[in-house]
Amino acid sequence: MKITGVNTFVVDCYRTNFVFVKIYTDEGISGVGEATLEYKENAVTGAIEDLKRYLIGKSPLDIEAHYHNIYRDAYWRGGAVLMSALSAVEMALWDINGKSLGVPVHRLLGGKVHEKVKVYANGWFAGATCVEDFGVKAKEAVKRGFKGLKWDPFGKAYMTLSNEELDKALECIGVVREAVGYDVDLFIEGHGRFNVPTAIKIAKEIEAFKPVWFEEPVPPDNLDAMLDVRQKSPVAIAGGERLFTRQAFCEVFKKRALDYVQPDISHAGGIMECRKIAAMAEANYIPFAPHNPSGPVANAATLQLAACTPNFFYLEIMASDVPWRKEITDEQLHFEDGFMTIPDKPGLGIELNEDAAIQHPYVPHDLRHYNGQLIQIRPPAAEPYF
Numbered sequence: 001m002k003i004t005g006v007n008t009f010v011v012d013c014y015r016t017n018f019v020f021v022k023i024y025t026d027e028g029i030s031g032v033g034e035a036t037l038e039y040k041e042n043a044v045t046g047a048i049e050d051l052k053r054y055l056i057g058k059s060p061l062d063i064e065a066h067y068h069n070i071y072r073d074a075y076w077r078g079g080a081v082l083m084s085a086l087s088a089v090e091m092a093l094w095d096i097n098g099k100s101l102g103v104p105v106h107r108l109l110g111g112k113v114h115e116k117v118k119v120y121a122n123g124w125f126a127g128a129t130c131v132e133d134f135g136v137k138a139k140e141a142v143k144r145g146f147k148g149l150k151w152d153p154f155g156k157a158y159m160t161l162s163n164e165e166l167d168k169a170l171e172c173i174g175v176v177r178e179a180v181g182y183d184v185d186l187f188i189e190g191h192g193r194f195n196v197p198t199a200i201k202i203a204k205e206i207e208a209f210k211p212v213w214f215e216e217p218v219p220p221d222n223l224d225a226m227l228d229v230r231q232k233s234p235v236a237i238a239g240g241e242r243l244f245t246r247q248a249f250c251e252v253f254k255k256r257a258l259d260y261v262q263p264d265i266s267h268a269g270g271i272m273e274c275r276k277i278a279a280m281a282e283a284n285y286i287p288f289a290p291h292n293p294s295g296p297v298a299n300a301a302t303l304q305l306a307a308c309t310p311n312f313f314y315l316e317i318m319a320s321d322v323p324w325r326k327e328i329t330d331e332q333l334h335f336e337d338g339f340m341t342i343p344d345k346p347g348l349g350i351e352l353n354e355d356a357a358i359q360h361p362y363v364p365h366d367l368r369h370y371n372g373q374l375i376q377i378r379p380p381a382a383e384p385y386f
Helices: 041-055 063-073 080-101 131-144 163-180 196-209 223-232 245-255 271-283 296-307
Strands: 003-012 017-025 030-034 116-122 148-151 185-189 213-215 237-239 315-318 339-341
Touching: 003 041, 017 041, 017 080, 030 080, 030 296, 041 063, 041 080, 063 080, 063 271, 080 271, 080 296, 131 148, 131 163, 148 163, 163 185, 163 196, 196 213, 196 223, 223 237, 223 245, 245 271, 271 296, 296 315
Parallel strands: 116 148, 116 315, 148 185, 185 213, 213 237
Antiparallel strands: 003 017, 017 030, 116 339
């Protein structure tokens, strides 16, 4: 079997653009991957275009060799652009491998440890315009079956937070906690935007609401700063969505900088690299809870990873999406009582509808975190897709 083609599909999804990769072979088996890299879609598609020269004519079955060679020969190791491109290619190769053998990818990685995984919702708050709206929307999400809710209540603050801004954030958290009670897990997102003393102050204040974690309290490019927060925080610290490869996570484990690790399968290196990171976390008795707010292919790959990972803790998923998410793939998710079932279809268990994908071409979008539009991540027509 030889690779005959590599195509990218960039699909507008309101908050950003999905970036899908499809690899074709001479035996008619194709595979899909996802490299959704918010606000840098053109850069990552360019990186994938560069990888075509290496991939065309090679066997899709030698995944480890291809990963090694592409990472080595890039010379400029790591980084969001290269690693997202490599992650998507790696996913697509696993998809081809599974399909060629008629088995789901998790069978190739040791088989199932989990038949289903617990899910927490992101994006459940879309459209909220006041604190009271968060309580209403939290109840709606729990009614759908979610056992956990994540959101960023800190407005457009950067580095510091005034007492007034902090009080407003605490009020929002309080409203949500009161609305859902203590049987529902809360995850507080920081988006990596506070300095050390501010992050510590926030952590101490939110302790009363018993969140599972405080995510990315400081920017991700200084693990010593993250460690400073973790050592003084009464709340567990999570992070890792903007770290790439097991080498970066090796430093996390050496420093004991995080209580929960969150690599993103679309950025950290793909399925096997994330499985290696999970094994490192397991050896350090650290739960594995991958970042997963992107599209249907990344979610499918994350579910395959979840199946065979003993220390898998929680699956992140977006509560709703653009209406055409249902058109661009044949995604079929089974969600019940807070858990998502691991699918058993061959490969990743998902196919891309190329014709539907090209109906929603690239639209430029900008980061929302500091312009007051943080929670406006879904259009009015957004709807559940499972």
